[in-house]
Amino acid sequence: MEILVVGANGQIGKHLVKLIQKNDNLQAKAMIRNEEQASFFKDLGAELSIVDLEQDVDAITNAAKGVDAVVFTAGSGGHTGKDKTMMVDLDGAVKTIEAAKNANVKRFIMISSFDTRREAIQTASSSFAPYVAAKHYADEWLRNSNLDYTIIHPGLLTNDEGTGQVELGSNVERGEVPREDIASVIASSLENDTTIGKEFQVVSGTKSIKEALNALS
């Protein structure tokens, strides 16, 4: 199963490509912005596709052709300029969804943020609200796309080592979660079709990822 990782050079993306390359059933195609980011992925034996998310849908469609699933984990993270929030977190996500459809790739996993409901936009601080809005509309676009989607809403991301133990559900208490564990949740979701058409929040917890995903209703 070949996976296009959009945002491969991000912190979650790098963990994810590593995990995919360790898994005999999976093969990563890392979508990165430029050749300078390539060596990390070449060393892992990943395929490469050099595309900037601000290019047009056709460029992303070409990257998606022939893969079995797309993971969108690109993101400005809310710390870049607000123009990037619009152009990457929203428009980049929507273009990737359209590219998956154009390339006939049905499976799509979106890394969203913890709470992207309408109420979360209203209650966010004025500096954070545009990011929440971008993720809200990107998620909404995916829900209405007819793709086999999974939307993952991680808690507060840390660089701690992954524990493989999570709490996961439609409404969990806000908390931290290592990026490495989010990468594991993505990899496990790719191999678990019960996650199709679902979305869930994830924080650190006490269940194995496999067990937690299987318990999704």
Added chain:
Amino acid sequence: MEILVVGANGQIGKHLVKLIQKNDNLQAKAMIRNEEQASFFKDLGAELSIVDLEQDVDAITNAAKGVDAVVFTAGSGGHTGKDKTMMVDLDGAVKTIEAAKNANVKRFIMISSFDTRREAIQTASSSFAPYVAAKHYADEWLRNSNLDYTIIHPGLLTNDEGTGQVELGSNVERGEVPREDIASVIASSLENDTTIGKEFQVVSGTKSIKEALNALS
């Protein structure tokens, strides 16, 4: 026929409320951010609704209750901070669309920008692209809303006096158009149901607005 004008205190909004108040068949309800903006509209005999577009959908729904049409002509114009682009041009528009639905107001007129197609996002300068993207997604949301919409795509807006003469169609050559004429196009569209479910670009031209609207296919 009562019309909620969202963005009444903008330059097009002020022209529009004036035109509506001069028309015996129409009555304006000006949605403005604060009481300090009220006197202009009170002097015209318009009703008032004090709501900030960054408030929640319920606040806008309350403003829309009982009116016959909503006109969205609020906008950061691409010159404010990029956070306003997301929160007003996109999220404010979508909230207003949702408010119209909640208040059972079917008729909705959107003042968009000249070209909001996907290609226009890609070819815009990096500083203008987020604004084009915001308008693109707002228009798309409206098209999928089941409301009786009209989307007006004005050319380069000027403060020249209106001439009442326009060119109008799905694809006209880019050019200038006075804000006062755009207000006239909005007012005429409110009284012309052939504009329902349609969208068009408008620049200055040689046809009367009524004639140009009736010629829409």
